[in-house]
Amino acid sequence: MTTNDPLRQLLIEFFELPADTTPKELSQPAVKQWDSFAMMQLITELQAAFSIEFDLDEVDKLTDYAQIRAALARKGVSL
């Protein structure tokens, strides 16, 4: 993680979390507003921000920072 990690930044802004939230704290169980509706919006937001499209079988797994980071990496996005 770096201070200008764009994924962390996006997740913090998206869920309106404190600026010092760590990647470990960025997971569906830990963030109460990360419900199924937010999940749908988040997918759209990530795809737009990183100019990628997730495969449908990946979408269900995007439930925390690490999984999203890994999925982005598979799409060639290095953070």
Place this chain on the structure above:
Amino acid sequence: MFKPFETLRRRLPEPARAAVMDAFDSCTWIKVRRALSALEQCPLEEQGQEVAVQMLSTFTLESIQPALHLGLRCIPCRPKLEFAPLNTIEQQLFDRGSEVYQRRHLASVIFWRVDELLPDLYHPCSSGGPKELKRKAAELMERMEKMAAVYAEAGSHPLFFSTFMVPPSAAARMLESQLNSGLSASIAEINARIFDLASRDGKLRVLDLNRWSAQEGEAHYDAQMDFMARQPFTVRGALSLGVFLARNLRPLLTPRRKVLAVDLDNTLWGGIAGEDGIANLKLGQDFPGNIFLRLQREILELKEQGVLLALVSKNEETEARNAIETLPGMLLKWQDFVCRKVNFDHKYLNLRQAAAELGLGLDSFALLDDSDYEREQMRAFNPEVLVLNQRGDPLHILDSLLRTDAFDVHQLSQEDRARHREYELREARSVPSHEGNVAEFLTSLELRARLEPVHKNNIERVIQLLGKTNQFNLTTRRHRLEDLQSMLSRPGSISLTLRLTDKFGDQGIVGVILAVPGDDPGTLCIDSFLMSCRVIGRGVEDTLWASLVNRAARAGVGRIVGDYIPTARNGLAATVYERLGLRRLEELQAGTRFVLEAVQPIPFPAWMTIEDLDP
């Protein structure tokens, strides 16, 4: 930024405007949330009223709720969206105890589509063939009919039926376009039925999603979200849908602008009449005259929809009128404008005057004017006037009129249809507008007064006038029916009503005078003397008075006494008795008493034809 948003942008509370613009520009959920937060921090009075809207849908809308909220907040209002459980439209409508029938909602809105209600339409050849599809479509329309009928009977607030969108996810096969029971044909038939249902009942409205999605194009559709979560919209599509929903609900919250004020040169035609000459003005089927022609056609359409037209032009009136009446191709005529301010005064002053003449506030006005200076001055001095166009380019002027929501209304009332004529008559009857030759003008109106006592056929109208007349009312006594009947039954009382007719038509009973015998023998006391304000200046009060005096004289009355009791609103009537020849007798606690001694018959106004029944 997509165009529908333009109509709402200017109403945004200033502190939140930048954040909202950013959200519509970027179309990301983060920006949408920021914009909502910014709006929530604005002073409450700028956020508009709280409104509850019920959403019934066959597909997921909750996940785009922030976008719908943002659109609605731009009305402005503070929306509370209540989502019925997915796909329960019929259950809700057929259960009269359900949320649909709760009166707290501003409106209920039904969103439905082929995918859930008639998916076979996607595959006409493998779904039983044309006959089977026709049967299924007919069955669906039958269900819609029943829903509309039950709501018409028991519903209270407006219920919107959305039209079916032609789904962007349908296969692009040419055969389906040819079939009379294919996707396009069936959707057209179902939508036609929806329009028909809405035309039958005032509570039912149409949310024309099909037209919206056609205008939005494929940019509104998100196949991934649709397949994954039955939520078919991109963020951009969701924001646009919010704006579209807002536009549909706005007429339920905000009255429309009543007057469209337009400039002439380079607005209704290309060129300047006074400089270029009528022969060189541009108006017709060819570019650029066709833009001005289309603009005039749109303005005429608004007039027929009950919008009053006002002309504000810096021109010589005779020259402007000549151009309007002689320029080939002109669709708008001089008489189409209920108010014409063609002079070299400031336009903002002209519009203030027009507002006063029409009895409307400046916030009822919208303006189209090609001049940057005039628009800027209007914004500065009459900020209530909505300036529709931002530039002088004719195509932009046309576009701003085509897109504005200022004149939005769901249904046309009889009053809307008759409004122009009503104001035209008001102007034609207006005495101040014919200053200089008043008697001649009054004669030209062919005024007829029908005078008759109060009797059982007109007493309801008399009670109504006693109850609501404030300005020309000398005593403001609000008699009840039984009091009036008792007063009139006294021997020696005189009651008179005046029904006024002119060359434009019958105006009904517009004046009343009631008098009872006084304690001193030979004295008659005026109890009430009133007249409807819309007939001021035509001699109605003189006619009523003359008729009363003549009757009193015949009855042997020697003295008539009348009081003026001032109120906050009847200053207009303060000098009436003195003008009619009465003399101040004494000051009372509540007002002033006037008297007419040695009662003798007096003439009626010369311009009034009198029909005195039971004189």
